[in-house]
Amino acid sequence: MWLLLLLTNAFVLLPWAGAGRIIGGKIAAAHSRPYMAFLEIETYSEPIHCGGFLIRPDAVLSAAHCVDIKGIVNVTVILGAHNIRRQEPSQQRIPVVKRVIHPEYCPDDFKNDIVLLKLEKKAKINDYVQCISIAKKKERVGEGAKCNVSGWGLTSLKPSWSDVLMEVELEVQNEKRCHFSSDYKRQSMICVGDKYSEKAAYKGDSGGPLICKKKAHGIVSHGYDDLIFPEVFTRISYFEPWIRKQLKKFSRKIIPCFPLSD
Structure with missing residues (x-):
């Protein structure tokens, strides 16, 4: 059973009742995060x-x-x-x-x-x-920044499970890519990930950090079922x-x- 909150066609990155992993990522070195x-x-x-x-x-x-x-x-x-x-x-x-x-x-x-x-x-x-340190008020990551996300969420659109921590590198996108949603707010959100990389955080990764430049800059928030890439993170700064x-x-x-x- 999927645990979802719906917003039009949106999925919230809530977990399934079990541990899975990140899409397109790899197993993190034990205790490296x-x-x-x-x-x-x-x-x-x-x-x-x-x-x-x-x-x-x-x-x-x-x-x-x-x-x-x-x-x-x-x-x-x-x-x-x-x-x-x-x-x-x-x-x-x-x-x-x-x-x-x-x-x-x-x-x-x-x-x-x-x-x-x-x-x-x-x-x-x-x-x-x-x-982990958090980004300060005036610290922002721009388009093209390479960041890392870790979690125990799903590894694909179909249930596929891993009990160990996974990690993936994602790229911060031009905010226009997330303007398909009128709810996107550039001051308090970050647009991350693109369809060409086929990498993403997914259901079960909610709440995890987006690590850029050795600090937590974002929090895994939500995405869209028909547009897995990009996705929206809460902007910590x-x-x-x-x-x-x-x-x-x-x-x-x-x-x-x-x-x-x-």
Whole structure:
């Protein structure tokens, strides 16, 4: 059963009830992306999975649509994972105690598709679990920039599963390519991927980071069934002031994390 939210002909990059992989990508070297988070979202009906990434020992960024669902019982973040089906010694399972969805998030058109998750306890920073820096307010990636996306989402339009973390290199596109949708907002979104490369993030990769120039610049948000390429990412730099404000509410103390460069 596909877990979808529909917007005309759009698909939201929500996961299937199991782990898959990125389209056109490759298996990531084990633990090479220690900022990656796997979200287990328990609902009254069936579990949902999404991606996310650690930006502070007590905070994970993800897509709002992952947790803007009725019937959520618990959300658990798994850090330090490579094979999500195994109980690897490197893994840290930490419950989420607070979900801060952007106040202007709109589920109908995915505007402001961002959520900050507060962890029950600080993650233990080590070789397997580290933070990634986020883009600052004025930092933008332009057309042609080569970026990386990782996740446990589907590998094709038909179900094809892999339990290990996958990665793919994608290119930032001219924003006109995403103007087929009147809902595209250049200030808060990034247009990524083209049909010629046949590479993309897909269902199950929602919430994962778009890593450009050693920083998280985007969050996997949504795409379109009949136009798999390009797809839309939330632009982190636009929300950086909001993120900083929420982090101060989490803790006024400076919490070092030794961010990892990609």
